[in-house]
Amino acid sequence: MLNLFGLIFFFMFMILFILSWSFILNELVYLLEFKFFNLNSISLEYMILLDWMSLMFMSFVLLISSMVIFYSDIYMEYEIFKIRFILLVALFVLSMMFLILSPNLISILLGWDGLGLVSYCLVIFYQNVKSFNAGMLTVIMNRVGDAMMLISIAWMMNYGSWNIMFYMDYFFEDIYMFMVAVFVMVAALTKSAQMPFSSWLPAAMAAPTPVSALVHSSTLVTAGVYLLIRFNFLIKGYLILTLLFIGLMTMFMSGLAANLEYDLKKIIALSTLSQLGLMMSILSLGGWILAFYHLLIHALFKALLFMCAGVIIHSSWNIQDIRFLGGLYKNMPLTLSFMNISNLSLCGLPFFSGFYSKDLILEFISMDYLNLFVYGIFYISIGLTVSYSFRLSYYLVFGNLNFLSLNMLFDQSFKMLLSMMILFLMTMFSGALLMWLILETPYLIIMPLFMKMMTLLMILTGMFMGLEVSKNFFFSNLFVLKFKYMHKFFTLMWNLPFISTLGVSYIFLNFGFKMYRFMDQGWSEFIGSQGMHSLFKNSSVYLQNYFKNNFKIYLILVIFWVVFLLIFI
Structure with missing residues (x-):
């Protein structure tokens, strides 16, 4: 399978390289348009631009990828997932083709x-x-x-x-x-x-x-x-x-x-x-x-x-x-x-x-x-x-x-x-x-x-x-x-790896951590559901003594609550 991919790519390289010569000498440019379907006013099309530049660049990509595949046959000899590797390389080349031709x-x-x-x-x-x-x-x-x-x-x-x-x-x-x-x-x-x-x-x-x-x-x-x-x-x-x-x-x-x-x-x-x-x-x-x-x-x-x-x-x-x-x-x-x-x-x-x-x-x-x-x-x-x-x-x-x-x-x-x-x-x-x-x-x-x-x-x-x-x-x-600090600064490309990782994400991660610690697991727990639960749990004896199981007091409180809602809402 490995050699097959390599040979196909090398053969395509030779064809495209000779084609690119022909396009240069004759000053040719082809714009191919493939229409897949029409739906009302929507038209789905795919365009391909064939000129000397796209053909030549494609031929060079295929040459290098074919050589890399032949080379990988020995380099990845003892790799268990060698087929997966080659398929990924082939997908990589295919993606590049889409980019070059569009x-x-x-x-x-x-x-x-x-x-x-x-x-x-x-x-x-x-x-x-x-x-x-x-x-x-x-x-x-x-x-x-x-x-x-x-x-x-x-x-x-x-x-x-x-x-x-x-x-x-x-x-x-x-x-x-x-x-x-x-x-x-x-x-x-x-x-x-x-x-x-x-x-x-x-x-x-x-x-x-x-x-x-x-x-x-x-x-x-x-x-x-x-x-x-x-x-x-x-x-x-x-x-x-x-x-x-x-x-x-x-x-x-x-x-x-x-x-x-x-x-x-x-x-x-x-x-x-x-x-x-x-x-x-x-x-x-x-x-x-x-x-x-x-x-x-x-x-x-x-x-x-x-x-x-x-x-x-x-x-x-x-x-x-x-x-x-x-x-x-x-x-x-x-x-x-x-x-x-x-x-x-x-x-x-x-x-x-x-x-x-x-x-x-x-x-x-x-x-x-x-x-x-x-x-x-x-x-x-x-x-x-x-x-x-x-x-x-x-x-x-x-x-x-x-x-x-x-x-x-x-x-x-x-x-x-x-x-x-x-x-x-x-x-x-x-x-x-x-x-x-x-x-x-x-x-x-x-x-x-x-x-x-x-x-x-x-x-x-x-x-x-x-x-x-x-x-x-x-x-x-x-x-x-x-x-040593100057050496570190230059070898780390002017601290770009830090800036593009911690420099971008640290503020947000730190803010998220503080929100989680002080709000989600902190005050919102204290004055929210858990706090209210503990308050009512501790005061249930007091409320029972206050009401003395009297239904009329409970109904009056409900009326007060409804009136309060009507006034303010």
Whole structure:
């Protein structure tokens, strides 16, 4: 069953990739509308948008998911519920398909909610306390985005259709469409884990590693970016500056956190966050084609990076601390080669695939009219990316092996290596290939020499910093000890996990506890039913003596009570 899903997905990838070439060359766009039924004036329809973008993105999702399924066959070999895992992955991919193909807000919500629900099931797959907490954080953060989508659907009822593309000319002419733009943007920010919704992304590392490879490359976290690429005409006016600032802060914050982190999977998760920030920033400046270009290239090398991390964790008996894992090039040379090449691609080193998109993005930004803060944060974030990538490579390749002397560190089975090899080949050649395909007219950006070399300069600076900090173990340990609160603040992503859990719920939980203690179990008991019962119970002897079983006194009291009600009511 596993291999069947993998083969179907890989076959579909090849068909859709060739189709996307045809759509690009012939400039084709198909809008298919399926009408299910008519009831009076209500028409239930489902729309599918087929153009080069949806076909190409779908083909990449299918390629990565097919490789992940082949890889999972060995990685989840001894898992009892392996079939359940594969079915969940297939559902995940299906939800992504719904999202990619839909131009309509209602049908987008189908895939959007599907992603949220299935991601929760996959994060809690290992059924322990850590997984449950991570799953709850993930699903509740994503519910904010789902609520925003529902509100935007309600706002769109003013227009008679939920297909945003029909109303491109109306944007910013009236308040309704501006509100739709705001709601869709907030929904995209929650799904793509931008600030202040970033804390769920590293927490979602509780899922099995093949799931992380799929989620962090081409499915869940890229859904928000893809939505904004599709509806790029929404981002206008003040929304441009808001999205730019949020993207920059996310990129900077995650780069700093990754440089101080020791958990292998969390470093790669934070690098995903950094790249998503880069995509959001360039998207806000109008370069949606470049954002899509970087999205595809990033999907390939990030999936490969997670797969390599999975092999290392699988071999080292679930150890994820990089301080234990050093000198691995002797034990697993092929895995480390793949990992280092995807790391260099992430850095944007010349002529690796990441270079083609990253260098173009930075030159595009340099041509724009921006202030020094934006320009500086962009280049510093690029330096931080290179720094944590080289730090990770240094620890794994040149560090000391502090693992058990009796170990089983070796390149895993042929099936795992084959799936990684296919992604490795795609990573190597995708940069130039996609540039020829996607950019119909090549970008030629002419700038002064210093500005042209600025990207390379920041890469070299980041490389030097990453290697120096890693080599000097004494310095890095001293920093952790001397500035432990600062270290904690940066590794906890500026305290976002606390703010988004206790910071949101503590006031309400505390208020509820006090209400329960002082009102429900306190005064309301004392002056309510229990208090009245004890009062009458103790005074029953006194009342009997007062009435002396005299029926006339009882009736007079009833008349007084009726008169009292009539006067005051």
